[in-house]
Amino acid sequence: MREYVIGVDIGGTKIATGLVSNEGKLKQKVVMPTLSTRGLKVSLEQVYKSIAGLIKVSKVDRKKIKGIGVCAPGPLDPMKGVVHNPPNLFGWHEVPLAALLRKRFSKPTKLENDANAAGMAEVIWGAAKGYKHVVYVTVSTGIGTAVIINGKIFHGKNGMAGEGGHVTIDYNAKNARCNCGNNGCIEALASGPYTVKRLVAQIKKHPGTKTNIMDMVDGELDKITMITIAEAAAEGDSFALETIAEEGKLLGIWLGSMVNVLDPEVIVIGGGVSLIGNVLFKEIRKSMYAHTINIFAKNTPVLPAKLKRDVGIFGAASVLIKR
Numbered sequence: 001m002r003e004y005v006i007g008v009d010i011g012g013t014k015i016a017t018g019l020v021s022n023e024g025k026l027k028q029k030v031v032m033p034t035l036s037t038r039g040l041k042v043s044l045e046q047v048y049k050s051i052a053g054l055i056k057v058s059k060v061d062r063k064k065i066k067g068i069g070v071c072a073p074g075p076l077d078p079m080k081g082v083v084h085n086p087p088n089l090f091g092w093h094e095v096p097l098a099a100l101l102r103k104r105f106s107k108p109t110k111l112e113n114d115a116n117a118a119g120m121a122e123v124i125w126g127a128a129k130g131y132k133h134v135v136y137v138t139v140s141t142g143i144g145t146a147v148i149i150n151g152k153i154f155h156g157k158n159g160m161a162g163e164g165g166h167v168t169i170d171y172n173a174k175n176a177r178c179n180c181g182n183n184g185c186i187e188a189l190a191s192g193p194y195t196v197k198r199l200v201a202q203i204k205k206h207p208g209t210k211t212n213i214m215d216m217v218d219g220e221l222d223k224i225t226m227i228t229i230a231e232a233a234a235e236g237d238s239f240a241l242e243t244i245a246e247e248g249k250l251l252g253i254w255l256g257s258m259v260n261v262l263d264p265e266v267i268v269i270g271g272g273v274s275l276i277g278n279v280l281f282k283e284i285r286k287s288m289y290a291h292t293i294n295i296f297a298k299n300t301p302v303l304p305a306k307l308k309r310d311v312g313i314f315g316a317a318s319v320l321i322k323r
């Protein structure tokens with residue numbers, strides 16, 4: 001029988017809510033503003049409205065809806081279902097979100113952080129399907145990870161495990177102060193914004209060298225994004241290719257250590273930066289194999305994520321899918 005789970009992806013600006021079937025099809029989606037600057041009461045009401053609105057427009061029999069999965073920005077406690085104090089949700093402090101939603105909608109409800117949820121969605125419907133021991137990585141404005149052991153998200157003692165983006169790679173690195181306050185985390189070296197910064201520094205350092213990138217952004221360096229870099233690399237631009245090689249090297253060094261610790265069956269990489277594609281993945285694999293003591297690492301596939309659109313909704317829904 002076809003059953004459904006509601007996936008709720010709460011972000012700082014919008015709440016995306018979707019009805020996902022057990023086969024992984026998104027039947028209906030509702031997007032609403034979070035109104036997070038107006039405080040907890042208003043933004044929580046938006047969450048309620050988005051779920052109620054979805055149930056109404058989808059016209060699915062409520063009995064076929066098996067539960068509500070929610071992903072929200074951390075820090076949060078997935079075991080207790082409590083949102084601690086995310087910087088982009090104003091006024092949210094120790095909110096027992098799972099319990100509140102369970103009471104309101106009388107459905108089993110689970111809370112999970114963004115990266116863990118996205119990793120689980122890859123295990124159930126995406127690139128990690130069929131694997132039990134998975135390292136999932138998302139590289140975009142930040143770097144998030146999920147550690148999945150024996151098909152289950154590893155949460156640690158306080159639900160804070162899997163923050164692989166804040167592994168220190170180079171504590172002496174210049175201009176690499178991470179958003180977490182430490183210096184030289186992989187997030188501060190290899191996330192999208194820092195990678196763009198590194199490219200801009202290179203262009204400034206070599207003013208005489210020709211690059212298509214300047215034409216692509218009409219000479220305005222602050223318009224450069226990872227998409228610019230990917231497009232320039234596809235045209236063979238040397239600055240872009242060098243930046244991607246460095247990016248792959250850094251991610252590979254880091255993933256080599258992750259393989260040392262976790263010995264996963266597969267590594268899945270998602271997020272905007274992964275869309276650069278094979279040119280980046282080749283560099284990552286090369287560097288990862290060179291920076292691990294795991295003699296089996298060469299047999300560990302490093303794959304691009306399959307779920308791209310609505311990954312937040314799929315992630316939230318996936319934590320409630322029974323297998």
Ligand SMILES: [Zn+2]
Pocket residue numbers: 165166167178179180181182185187188
């Ligand atoms: Zn950090």
